[in-house]
Amino acid sequence: MALEKKYDFREVEAGRYDKWKKAGYFTAGDKSKQKFSMVIPPPNVTGKLHIGHSIDNTIQDITCRYKKAKGFDVLFLPGVDHAGIATQAKVDAKLASEGTSRFIIGREEFMKRAYAWKEEYTAKIHEQWAKMGIMVDYTRERFTLDAGCSKAVNEVFVTLYNKGLIYRGQKIVNWDPVMKTALSNIEVIYKEDDGKFYYFKYPFVEDPTKFLTIATTRPETMFGDSCIVVNPKDERYKDVVGKKVINPANHEEIPVIADEYVDIEFGTGAMKCTPAHDPNDWIIGQKYNLPHPIIMNVDGTMKENCGKYAGMDRFKCREELLKDIDAEGNLIKIENIKHQVGHSERSDAVVEPILSMQWFVKMKPLAKLVLEQQASEGKIKFFPERFEKVLEQWMEKCDDWCVSRQLWWGHRIPVYYHKTTKEILVSAQKPTDMENWEQDEDVLDTWFSSALWPFETLGWPDNTDDFKRYYPLDCMVTGYDIIFFWVARMVFQGLYFTKKVPFKNVIIHGIVRDSQGRKMSKSLGNGIDPIDVINNYGVDSLRYFLATTASPGLDMRYSEEKVKAANNYLNKIWNSARYILMNIPEDYKAQKVDLNKLETIDKFILTKLERTIKNVTKAMDSYEYGVASTNLYNFVYDDFCSFYLEMSKVTLKDENAYKEGTYFALLKTLQAIIMMIYPFSPFIAEEIYLSLPEHKESIMLESYPVYEIEYEFDEADRKGDILKNIIEHVREYKVKNSLAPNAQLELFIKTNLDLKDIYPYISRFSFAKSLTATDKEIEGASSIILDNVTIFVKDGIDKGELKARLEKELTQVQSEIKRSEGLLNNPNFVSKAPKAKIDLEKQKYENYKDKLSQILLKLKNI
RNA sequence: GGAUGUUUAGCUCAGUUGGGAGAGCAUCGCCUUUACACGGCGGAGGUCAGAGGUUCGAGCCCUCUAACAUCCACCA
Numbered sequence: 001m002a003l004e005k006k007y008d009f010r011e012v013e014a015g016r017y018d019k020w021k022k023a024g025y026f027t028a029g030d031k032s033k034q035k036f037s038m039v040i041p042p043p044n045v046t047g048k049l050h051i052g053h054s055i056d057n058t059i060q061d062i063t064c065r066y067k068k069a070k071g072f073d074v075l076f077l078p079g080v081d082h083a084g085i086a087t088q089a090k091v092d093a094k095l096a097s098e099g100t101s102r103f104i105i106g107r108e109e110f111m112k113r114a115y116a117w118k119e120e121y122t123a124k125i126h127e128q129w130a131k132m133g134i135m136v137d138y139t140r141e142r143f144t145l146d147a148g149c150s151k152a153v154n155e156v157f158v159t160l161y162n163k164g165l166i167y168r169g170q171k172i173v174n175w176d177p178v179m180k181t182a183l184s185n186i187e188v189i190y191k192e193d194d195g196k197f198y199y200f201k202y203p204f205v206e207d208p209t210k211f212l213t214i215a216t217t218r219p220e221t222m223f224g225d226s227c228i229v230v231n232p233k234d235e236r237y238k239d240v241v242g243k244k245v246i247n248p249a250n251h252e253e254i255p256v257i258a259d260e261y262v263d264i265e266f267g268t269g270a271m272k273c274t275p276a277h278d279p280n281d282w283i284i285g286q287k288y289n290l291p292h293p294i295i296m297n298v299d300g301t302m303k304e305n306c307g308k309y310a311g312m313d314r315f316k317c318r319e320e321l322l323k324d325i326d327a328e329g330n331l332i333k334i335e336n337i338k339h340q341v342g343h344s345e346r347s348d349a350v351v352e353p354i355l356s357m358q359w360f361v362k363m364k365p366l367a368k369l370v371l372e373q374q375a376s377e378g379k380i381k382f383f384p385e386r387f388e389k390v391l392e393q394w395m396e397k398c399d400d401w402c403v404s405r406q407l408w409w410g411h412r413i414p415v416y417y418h419k420t421t422k423e424i425l426v427s428a429q430k431p432t433d434m435e436n437w438e439q440d441e442d443v444l445d446t447w448f449s450s451a452l453w454p455f456e457t458l459g460w461p462d463n464t465d466d467f468k469r470y471y472p473l474d475c476m477v478t479g480y481d482i483i484f485f486w487v488a489r490m491v492f493q494g495l496y497f498t499k500k501v502p503f504k505n506v507i508i509h510g511i512v513r514d515s516q517g518r519k520m521s522k523s524l525g526n527g528i529d530p531i532d533v534i535n536n537y538g539v540d541s542l543r544y545f546l547a548t549t550a551s552p553g554l555d556m557r558y559s560e561e562k563v564k565a566a567n568n569y570l571n572k573i574w575n576s577a578r579y580i581l582m583n584i585p586e587d588y589k590a591q592k593v594d595l596n597k598l599e600t601i602d603k604f605i606l607t608k609l610e611r612t613i614k615n616v617t618k619a620m621d622s623y624e625y626g627v628a629s630t631n632l633y634n635f636v637y638d639d640f641c642s643f644y645l646e647m648s649k650v651t652l653k654d655e656n657a658y659k660e661g662t663y664f665a666l667l668k669t670l671q672a673i674i675m676m677i678y679p680f681s682p683f684i685a686e687e688i689y690l691s692l693p694e695h696k697e698s699i700m701l702e703s704y705p706v707y708e709i710e711y712e713f714d715e716a717d718r719k720g721d722i723l724k725n726i727i728e729h730v731r732e733y734k735v736k737n738s739l740a741p742n743a744q745l746e747l748f749i750k751t752n753l754d755l756k757d758i759y760p761y762i763s764r765f766s767f768a769k770s771l772t773a774t775d776k777e778i779e780g781a782s783s784i785i786l787d788n789v790t791i792f793v794k795d796g797i798d799k800g801e802l803k804a805r806l807e808k809e810l811t812q813v814q815s816e817i818k819r820s821e822g823l824l825n826n827p828n829f830v831s832k833a834p835k836a837k838i839d840l841e842k843q844k845y846e847n848y849k850d851k852l853s854q855i856l857l858k859l860k861n862i
Numbered sequence: 863g864g865a866u867g868u869u870u871a872g873c874u875c876a877g878u879u880g881g882g883a884g885a886g887c888a889u890c891g892c893c894u895u896u897a898c899a900c901g902g903c904g905g906a907g908g909u910c911a912g913a914g915g916u917u918c919g920a921g922c923c924c925u926c927u928a929a930c931a932u933c934c935a936c937c938a
Contacts, residue, residue: 007898007900190935190936197938215938218938229938261937262937262938266937266938271937272938278938386866386867390865393934394933394934480932481933484934515874517931548876549874549875549886551876554867554868555932559874559887561873561874561888562874562875562886564886564887564900565887565900568901569900570900571901572897574900575900575901576898577897578897579898581897583897622878630885634885641898728903732905735904740892740893741895741903742893
C-alpha cells in the first residue's frame with residue numbers, strides 16, 4: 001500500500017483512537033503474560049486538562065505502549081478525582097453567578113449540582129485523553145467518590161481510628177476564611193508580602209506611665225492576648241516578670257511571664273502571647289494553662305469578644321484598632337517589613353491560624369514505616385534518584401495531618417454522635433437507628449482518598465482478582481510538585497494497609513514552562529493549551545516533543561520550534577517509508593535470506609540497526625526516553641536516511657545484486673524504526689505499519705524489536721564507515737576547490753584493503769568519471785589521505801579554467817567592495833540613511849571582505 | 863536558616879561506566895537530485911560559570927567560590 005506524498009497528521013490521526021479502543025487493545029487481562037500495571041494520577045474534575053497533564057500522560061503512555069510491545073499484559077487504569085475544595089469552589093462560584101448559594105439550596109441539591117459538574121468535566125477529560133492517544137483501560141475506570149472508593153475510605157478511617165492513628169482534637173490549624181474550612185499545612189502557600197510591624201505600648205497596671213514595647217504584625221489578634229512573655233535570662237526584663245500590663249486593644253490586664261522560647265535578640269525581646277491564634281503561642285498557652293479566647297469567626301470577621309469591632313472584617317478591624325490605639329497614645333511606631341504570609345492554595349485568601357476542633361492523622365508511626373521501607377532492600381526507586389531524599393526529608397519532619405474539611409463535596413467523615421448520650425460511634429456502616437444519631441458534618445481532605453488510589457482502584461479492601469494480579473503497581477509517573485501531596489501519602493497508606501509498597505518505581509518529571517521560562521498561570525495568561533498544539537502540529541509531534549525535550553526531573557520550556565522539528569522528523573520517517581514501499585515489489589513476501597550473500601551495504605545497516613536496538617532498549621528500560629529518542633534519531637538521520645537509503649539506490653539498480661537481501665534489510669530496518677518510534681508517536685507509526693507487507697491488524701499487536709547478534713557484521717560495519725569517510729572527503733574536496741557537487745572526477749584508490757564491493761557506491765556518490773585501483777602514486781593528481789586509504793583525484797578541470805573563473809569572481813567582489821566603501825565613506829549616506837540600512841551595508845562589506853580573502857586563498861593554492 | 867538543582871555554540875537544551883564536544887532553531891555557501899525543500903550537501907560558531915585538586919587523560923569525580931532557580935522551615 002503506497003503512502004501519500006506528504007505526512008498529514010490530520011489524516012493519520014483521524015479515527016484511529018476509536019478503532020484501537022473498540023478493538024479492545026486497551027483492555028488488560030491476558031493472564032498468559034507477565035503483568036505491568038500503572039494508574040493514571042486522577043485529574044481534578046475542575047476544568048480542562050493543561051500541558052502538565054499532557055507531559056504526565058505522554059510519559060505514562062510511552063511506558064505502557066513500550067511494555068505492551070515487549071510482551072506484557074499492561075494495565076493502565078484511568079480515573080478522575082473529585083477534588084473537594086477545588087470543585088466546591090467552582091460549583092459555589094457557579095451558584096453565586098445564578099444568584100443563589102449552597103446554603104440556600106441545601107446539601108442534597110448541592111450534591112446534585114456538583115455531580116452534574118463532575119459528569120460534564122469527566123466527559124471533557126475523556127475527550128482530551130482520546131486526543132492524547134493514551135491507552136487507558138476504560139473498562140476499569142474509577143472515580144474517587146464512587147462506591148468502591150468510598151468503602152475503602154471508610155475502612156481506612158475506621159481502622160486508623162481504632163488503632164489510635166486518627167484522633168479528634170483542638171489544635172491550631174490553617175484556616176481559609178474564604179472557603180471557610182481548615183487546611184493541611186501543605187495546602188498553605190507562603191509568599192513574600194509587604195507587611196508592617198506595629199509597635200505598641202502595654203502600660204504597667206501599677207504605674208501606667210511605664211510600659212513594655214510589644215511588636216506585632218497582626219494587631220487584630222491582640223483581643224486574644226493572654227500574657228506577655230519574656231526570656232528569663234533577659235536582664236532588661238528581670239524585674240517585670242510577674243507584674244501585670246494593660247492590653248491597649250481591650251484594656252484588660254494580662255500578666256508578664258518568663259519562658260525560654262522567647263528570642264532575646266528578636267524585636268524588643270518581649271512577645272505578646274495569643275494562644276488561640278498562633279501555633280507557638282498555643283504551645284506556651286498549654287504549658288502555663290493560659291486562657292485561649294478565640295476572637296475570630298469562620299469568615300474572618302471579629303467575634304463578639306472584640307467589643308465594638310465585633311462583626312468587622314479582620315483587616316478592617318486592624319485599621320480601625322490602629323487608629324483607636326494611636327488616639328490613646330499607645331502606638332509607638334510602624335515599620336515596613338517584608339515577610340512570608342501564608343495563602344490558601346485554592347482561594348489565595350490569607351490563611352488565619354486558629355484554634356479549632358478537627359480530625360488528624362498521627363504521622364509519626366506512619367512516617368516511620370516509610371523511612372524503614374526506604375532504608376531497606378525493597379525500597380521504592382525514584383527516577384531520578386535524588387527525589388528519594390525529598391520524600392525522606394519530608395517524612396522526617398512532617399506534622400500531624402489535618403484531614404477534616406468544612407466542605408460538602410467529599411467523603412463524609414464516618415463518625416456519628418448520639419443525640420442524647422453524646423456517645424461517639426466511628427463506623428464504616430451507618431448505625432441502624434440513624435434517627436438517634438448525627439453524622440459528623442465534615443468531609444475528608446481530597447488527598448485522603450487519593451492516597452488510596454493505587455489499591456482502592458483495584459478493588460481493595462476486597463481481595464479481588466485485579467488486586468491480586470495487578471498490585472503493587474510497577475510504576476508511578478508524576479511531577480515533583482506533587483511528591484508531598486500525593487506520592488508520600490500513597491506510600492504510607494499503601495505500606496500500612498497492604499503491607500506492600502504501592503508501586504516499585506516512581507518517575508518524576510518537571511513542569512512545562514512558557515518559552516520565557518515562566519511558570520504557566522491563569523493570571524499571566526501564558527498557558528499553552530495542548531489542544532491548540534495538537535490542532536496545529538498533531539499529537540504525535542506534541543508527544544515526541546514532551547517526552548524528549550526535558551531531562552528527567554527537570555523543568556522544560558515550551559518551544560514551538562521544537563514541536564515543528566518533531567514534526568519534520570516524523571515527516572522524514574514517513575518519507576523514508578514511502579521510498580521503501582515504492583521500491584520493493586508490489587507482491588513482496590518475506591522469505592529466508594542467505595545472510596552470507598547480503599551486500600556489504602545491507603550488512604552495514606543491519607549492524608547499525610542491531611546496535612541501535614540494543615541502546616534504545618536499554619534506555620527505554622530505565623525510563624530514559626530522551627536518551628532513547630536521541631539514539632534512534634541519530635540512527636534514522638545519519639545511518640539510515642542520509643547514508644543507507646542513498647546507497648540502496650545503487651544496489652536496487654544493479655542487475656547482479658542480491659536484491660532479496662536488500663528488500664529484507666530495508667523492511668527489517670524500517671519496521672524496527674517504526675516500532676521504536678511507536679511508543680512516542682503511535683499514530684504515524686500505526687499508519688506506516690499498516691502499509692507494510694504482511695502486517696498484523698494493528699501495530700498494537702506487534703512486538704518490539706529485539707537485539708539479534710546474527711545481524712551484526714563487523715567487517716561490513718568497518719567498510720561502511722570507510723565508504724562514508726571517502727564520500728565525505730571527496731565532497732569536501734569539491735567545495736574547497738570550487739567544484740560543483742556533481743563535478744565529474746577521475747578517482748584512483750590506493751589501499752591494502754579489499755574494497756571492490758563498495759566501488760560502485762564510491763563512484764556514484766562522488767560522481768566519478770572513472771574509478772581505478774592503483775598501487776602507486778598518481779602523477780598530477782591531488783591526494784586525499786585517510787586511514788588505510790588514499791584517494792587520488794584528477795578533477796579534469798583545467799587549472800587555467802579554474803583560475804580564470806576565480807579571477808572573474810575576484811573582480812566582481814572587488815567591485816562590490818569598492819561600491820560598498822564608497823557608500824560607507826559618503827558622509828551624506830552615513831548621516832542620513834536609516835540605521836538599519838547602514839548596518840546592513842556594513843554587514844555586506846564584511847561579507848565581501850571575507851569572500852575576497854577566500855578567493856585569494858584558493859588562487860594561491862592553484 | 864536547611865536542602866536540592868542549574869550554569870556547555872547567538873537562543874533553547876542533550877551529553878549515565880572519565881578518552882570524538884553534540885542536537886534543534888538561527889546563520890553563511892552550494893544544490894530542484896524521482897522518498898522527503900517539512901529536503902540534500904558543506905561551512906562558520908564553544909578556554910563546557912570561575913579557581914584549585916585527583917588522573918596518563920576531566921564537561922563528567924573531589925574541594926571551594928559566584929550567579930540564578932526551586933523546595934522545606936521560619937521569630938512574635
